[in-house]
Amino acid sequence: ANDPKRVVVTGAAGQIGYALVPMIARGVMLGPDQPVILHMLDIEPAKEALEGVKMELIDAAFPLLKGVIATTDVVEACTDVDIAVMVGGFPRTEGMERRDVMSNNVSIYKAQASALEKHASANCKVLVVANPANTNALILKEFAPSIPDKNITCLTRLDHNRALGQISEKLDVHVSDVKNVIIWGNHSSTQYPDVSHATVTTDSREMSVSKAVSNDQWLKTEFIATVQQRGAAIIRARKLSSALSAASSACDHIRDWVLGTPKGSWVSMGVYSDGSYGIPAGLIYSFPVTCEKGEWSIVQGLKIDEFSRTKMDATTNELIEEKSLAYSCFNE
Numbered sequence: 001a002n003d004p005k006r007v008v009v010t011g012a013a014g015q016i017g018y019a020l021v022p023m024i025a026r027g028v029m030l031g032p033d034q035p036v037i038l039h040m041l042d043i044e045p046a047k048e049a050l051e052g053v054k055m056e057l058i059d060a061a062f063p064l065l066k067g068v069i070a071t072t073d074v075v076e077a078c079t080d081v082d083i084a085v086m087v088g089g090f091p092r093t094e095g096m097e098r099r100d101v102m103s104n105n106v107s108i109y110k111a112q113a114s115a116l117e118k119h120a121s122a123n124c125k126v127l128v129v130a131n132p133a134n135t136n137a138l139i140l141k142e143f144a145p146s147i148p149d150k151n152i153t154c155l156t157r158l159d160h161n162r163a164l165g166q167i168s169e170k171l172d173v174h175v176s177d178v179k180n181v182i183i184w185g186n187h188s189s190t191q192y193p194d195v196s197h198a199t200v201t202t203d204s205r206e207m208s209v210s211k212a213v214s215n216d217q218w219l220k221t222e223f224i225a226t227v228q229q230r231g232a233a234i235i236r237a238r239k240l241s242s243a244l245s246a247a248s249s250a251c252d253h254i255r256d257w258v259l260g261t262p263k264g265s266w267v268s269m270g271v272y273s274d275g276s277y278g279i280p281a282g283l284i285y286s287f288p289v290t291c292e293k294g295e296w297s298i299v300q301g302l303k304i305d306e307f308s309r310t311k312m313d314a315t316t317n318e319l320i321e322e323k324s325l326a327y328s329c330f331n332e
């Protein structure tokens with residue numbers, strides 16, 4: 001049998017945490033043959049709730065779950081972990097100053113970065129979910145210089161899956177028959193959901209999404225806006241932000257990263273830019289990637305038209321701004 005892998009989930013007492021930990025314990029993230037030990041971290045005010053989640057995990061009697069740690073101690077949470085899913089943080093809510101939010105996230109991610117750097121397993125893979133996800137990942141990277149750049153990522157797979165979902169609804173095909181959409185840039189409303197290279201398979205014939213939809217106007221306006229604004233639409237409907245879809249996408253992100261993407265298809269991940277497609281190096285930017293043997297690589301050679309370039313630049317500019325705001329909080 002495989003040795004258990006240790007997975008830390010920060011913010012585990014929150015809504016995404018509550019949806020995510022049972023998925024991990026069922027093998028949705030690392031596969032049905034991979035035992036896991038869950039490390040759940042939250043902060044003091046959520047301590048009792050976190051204990052409650054631990055009780056439920058025990059009560060669910062998951063065959064793959066070989067242990068559960070529920071803690072408010074960041075070092076205990078990070079020790080020997082193979083996978084870190086960072087869901088805890090300080091998202092912006094109405095009326096809050098951007099700088100205050102960023103400054104809070106800098107102090108949270110600074111502490112967690114050092115704990116991971118010192119105590120996690122050497123090849124620990126990190127996924128940042130907490131908003132601002134790209135910039136939190138960048139902060140984590142800055143304060144954990146010995147963790148390889150390629151091990152620090154952020155979640156844009158939810159946006160990617162939302163884009164697949166919108167196309168599948170539009171064409172009335174199953175979502176698994178649509179592939180190779182791309183989310184470029186920031187996990188925010190400036191993200192660019194791009195279907196220029198996406199395809200759909202019907203009756204075993206593959207064709208481009210733009211041809212199948214054959215409504216350029218819709219693809220360039222309503223489709224993009226719907227994907228960009230989907231988070232807000234969920235909040236209006238549920239009075240709570242997306243949780244099950246975020247948890248599910250976080251599992252997709254790690255699963256594909258660890259176990260590989262299917263031949264001929266790519267996914268979107270927020271990764272450390274190497275300058276591909278003219279995106280400045282040193283940003284965590286969402287790119288199309290393929291994964292093999294536990295490593296992602298950016299899909300190269302896609303043609304970028306002028307429409308796409310403008311949208312990619314807009315989200316780049318927002319990330320540059322967030323980065324400089326974050327850096328200005330580093331010495332506080």
Ligand code: NAX
Nearest residue numbers: 011013014015016042046088089091129130131155158246
């Ligand atoms: P909740 O407020 O329900 O849960 C967050 C949890 O984090 C709370 O239990 C809180 O006590 C804990 N926490 C706060 N500071 C912490 C710290 N320093 N260490 C450990 N735990 C800490 O939020 P939830 O709905 O679960 O969302 C979590 C985060 O995901 C938010 O930042 C949210 O904006 C972000 N999202 C990101 C998405 C993405 O695609 N990247 C989509 C969904 C979601 O909106």
